Amino acid sequence: MASIVLENITKRFGKVTALDGVNLQIDDGEFIVLLGPSGSGKTTLMYLIAGIYRPTSGRILFDGKDVTNLSPKDRNVGLVFQNWALYPHMKVFENIAFPLTLKKMDKRTIQERVHQVASMLKIEALLERYPWQLSGGQQQRVAIARALVKQPQILLFDEPLSNLDALLRIGVRTELKRLQKNLSITSVYVTHDQAEALAIADRIAVINNGKLIQVGTPEEIYYQPKHTFVAGFVGNPPANLLTVESDGTRLTIDGKSLEAPIELLHRISNKRRFVLGFRPEKGVLLDHITENTVGIEVQIYEVESMGREQIVTVSIEQTMVKVLRPSEEKFHVGQKLFLCVEMKDLMLFDFDTNEALDLH
Amino acid sequence: MSLSDVEVRSKARQTFYSIILIALSVPVIMAFSVLVLSSFANQMVTNFDFSKVKFTLRNWQLLFQGRIAITGGLRENTFLYLLNTAVVAFGVAIVTTLVGTLSGYAISRIKFKGRKFILLMMLMLHALPGSILIVGVYFLYRLWMPTNLNALKYFSFFYVIVARAALEIPLSVWLMKGFFDLLPWEIEWSALVDGASRLKTWAKIMMPLIKPGVVAILIFGFLAGWQDIIYVRTFLIDKTLATFIESNLEAEMAYMPLLAAAATLYLLPTIFFYISSQQLLFKVYAGGIRR
Ligand SMILES: Nc1ncnc2c1ncn2[C@@H]1O[C@H](COP(=O)(O)OP(=O)(O)OP(=O)(O)O)[C@@H](O)[C@H]1O
Ligand SMILES: [Mg+2]
Numbered sequence: 001m002a003s004i005v006l007e008n009i010t011k012r013f014g015k016v017t018a019l020d021g022v023n024l025q026i027d028d029g030e031f032i033v034l035l036g037p038s039g040s041g042k043t044t045l046m047y048l049i050a051g052i053y054r055p056t057s058g059r060i061l062f063d064g065k066d067v068t069n070l071s072p073k074d075r076n077v078g079l080v081f082q083n084w085a086l087y088p089h090m091k092v093f094e095n096i097a098f099p100l101t102l103k104k105m106d107k108r109t110i111q112e113r114v115h116q117v118a119s120m121l122k123i124e125a126l127l128e129r130y131p132w133q134l135s136g137g138q139q140q141r142v143a144i145a146r147a148l149v150k151q152p153q154i155l156l157f158d159e160p161l162s163n164l165d166a167l168l169r170i171g172v173r174t175e176l177k178r179l180q181k182n183l184s185i186t187s188v189y190v191t192h193d194q195a196e197a198l199a200i201a202d203r204i205a206v207i208n209n210g211k212l213i214q215v216g217t218p219e220e221i222y223y224q225p226k227h228t229f230v231a232g233f234v235g236n237p238p239a240n241l242l243t244v245e246s247d248g249t250r251l252t253i254d255g256k257s258l259e260a261p262i263e264l265l266h267r268i269s270n271k272r273r274f275v276l277g278f279r280p281e282k283g284v285l286l287d288h289i290t291e292n293t294v295g296i297e298v299q300i301y302e303v304e305s306m307g308r309e310q311i312v313t314v315s316i317e318q319t320m321v322k323v324l325r326p327s328e329e330k331f332h333v334g335q336k337l338f339l340c341v342e343m344k345d346l347m348l349f350d351f352d353t354n355e356a357l358d359l360h
Numbered sequence: 361m362s363l364s365d366v367e368v369r370s371k372a373r374q375t376f377y378s379i380i381l382i383a384l385s386v387p388v389i390m391a392f393s394v395l396v397l398s399s400f401a402n403q404m405v406t407n408f409d410f411s412k413v414k415f416t417l418r419n420w421q422l423l424f425q426g427r428i429a430i431t432g433g434l435r436e437n438t439f440l441y442l443l444n445t446a447v448v449a450f451g452v453a454i455v456t457t458l459v460g461t462l463s464g465y466a467i468s469r470i471k472f473k474g475r476k477f478i479l480l481m482m483l484m485l486h487a488l489p490g491s492i493l494i495v496g497v498y499f500l501y502r503l504w505m506p507t508n509l510n511a512l513k514y515f516s517f518f519y520v521i522v523a524r525a526a527l528e529i530p531l532s533v534w535l536m537k538g539f540f541d542l543l544p545w546e547i548e549w550s551a552l553v554d555g556a557s558r559l560k561t562w563a564k565i566m567m568p569l570i571k572p573g574v575v576a577i578l579i580f581g582f583l584a585g586w587q588d589i590i591y592v593r594t595f596l597i598d599k600t601l602a603t604f605i606e607s608n609l610e611a612e613m614a615y616m617p618l619l620a621a622a623a624t625l626y627l628l629p630t631i632f633f634y635i636s637s638q639q640l641l642f643k644v645y646a647g648g649i650r651r
Binding site for chain 1 (some may be wrong): 554555560565
């Protein structure tokens with residue numbers, strides 16, 4: 001129920017720059033997923049929005065109002081901490097009720113609201129226990145309940161589902177998303193699980209080393225990465241990134257020649273070197289190179305079955321490439337084939353800046 | 361709410377430890393029993409000859425009537441001494457706890473210049489026995505001493521409390537620092553995000569979690585003040601139970617069973633606190649946070 005604007009946010013801890021000139025606009029009711037590797041500054045960004053940290057420079061606006069120097073208690077934000085931060089001396093009920101008792105609500109309302117969120121998160125049976133009597137996943141749900149119960153205008157989740165088993169995780173995240181849409185609470189959700197990000201985000205913000213690399217819908221992030229980091233981080237397995245050398249007429253990878261339509265040479269505008277990327281599911285393995293594709297001779301290195309599909313690792317001299325193929329196709333290690341990728345499925349990046357060359 | 365130990369200790373071992381512990385405490389328990397028994401007897405039972413020993417409450421009556429020297433008509437005000445002892449003990453407890461919690465919090469939570477140095481100094485100060493420092497402490501006493509006799513009496517209480525507390529403060533600061541170190545920042549922040557003010561966070565979240573520590577240093581401070589003899593004897597214009605018993609032990613006509621009663625009275629708070637706080641001191645909160 002509030003839009004968030006981060007304006008040029010920088011946060012330093014002594015010599016460490018945790019966030020570096022971050023600009024981000026989050027719309028009212030939007031579900032943004034912050035995706036990045038460990039130490040990239042995700043938690044720091046959450047704490048800045050919650051008001052626990054003050055930015056070294058930059059401004060934070062809620063609904064156009066500057067809240068940069070507002071204390072956490074005046075921001076009406078719900079935060080699920082990465083380590084839950086339940087109050088050890090309070091029972092689960094008291095933990096969840098804590099934000100409400102601070103607002104001096106009457107007992108009946110508190111009871112109702114606590115039971116409502118508890119039933120939603122399936123922790124009703126645990127209300128009389130202490131946090132240390134709960135499993136990790138249960139504690140996590142208590143932390144979520146405590147953030148939800150005060151019906152904040154902004155919800156911040158710092159890796160809230162990392163301790164749940166795979167099945168429960170998918171269940172709870174669907175529930176969270178549904179809930180967020182129903183209440184239309186603006187939410188920021190931190191994860192380093194890219195599959196989770198793709199599944200639930202309205203938009204994904206990819207962060208690395210304190211810098212926002214790309215912000216976009218899951219489709220944009222997946223199919224039109226603006227940076228090799230995004231291509232190499234998102235997807236399972238992530239996109240293949242190959243360094244290609246060019247002498248103006250001929251393209252090579254590890255000295256092996258790469259067959260490509262002349263159009264590709266135009267797109268790279270005569271660079272000596274560039275990075276060619278493609279999604280594993282976009283590669284095909286054939287005994288010849290087909291029309292309008294880029295192709296190169298490869299040798300099968302390893303085949304891993306994943307049930308319906310298989311990950312086929314092939315080698316171009318030293319470079320390894322992963323391709324996702326249906327299980328019906330049969331390959332054997334050592335076999336020589338041609339790897340072909342259609343022109344429209346290629347992602348091209350500058351070798352030095354790692355940024356996308358052109359976006360089709 | 362205590363955390364149970366890892367469940368690996370065997371029964372046999374536990375019994376073995378218990379036997380050793382009991383054996384070690386036998387002499388102490390014997391000494392205390394003799395003291396308490398003597399306070400209810402017409403003569404000391406230290407020679408374990410029970411044939412002439414008779415049960416009597418007379419020692420306690422005499423003690424509270426202040427008739428210490430059996431022959432002389434001199435009366436001592438036992439209640440006043442009890443009160444004095446309590447004042448010094450509570451004074452030391454309160455000063456120690458206040459300074460200990462506040463400095464412990466600061467040293468644990470705030471990164472300031474000289475923090476390490478202060479911690480090291482504290483440790484060194486703790487290593488010095490109070491009796492070594494007493495010359496310097498006495499010098500300061502003389503320096504600030506008021507000349508008015510009535511004022512001097514109050515000043516001497518104040519001075520004893522502060523000086524004695526100063527000896528306890530290093531340990532209590534270390535202890536409280538340890539307790540605050542155990543509290544994750546996230547718990548504090550969580551309360552702030554939940555809408556609590558700094559003061560509320562302190563009262564509702566921090567305090568309950570460090571309660572075992574606070575109670576521990578309260579008790580340590582109390583007992584230190586209660587047991588102290590050197591500082592009280594040097595500075596206090598009045599007597600406490602400790603100096604009272606000591607001065608009578610030296611007296612030629614000391615009636616030992618009566619002093620045994622006084623000593624038993626003097627022991628009571630110590631025993632009371634050790635028994636009542638045992639459980640509490642071992643309580644440590646855990647869970648609710650992922651480390
Ligand atoms: N209080 C602090 N003092 C100094 N450095 C800090 C502090 N908090 C974070 N950092 C540094 O800032 C960077 C970003 O940390 P942050 O906790 O935001 O990472 P993260 O993306 O949440 O990582 P993770 O996925 O492991 O939780 C890290 O390099 C970290 O070491
Ligand atoms: Mg983090």
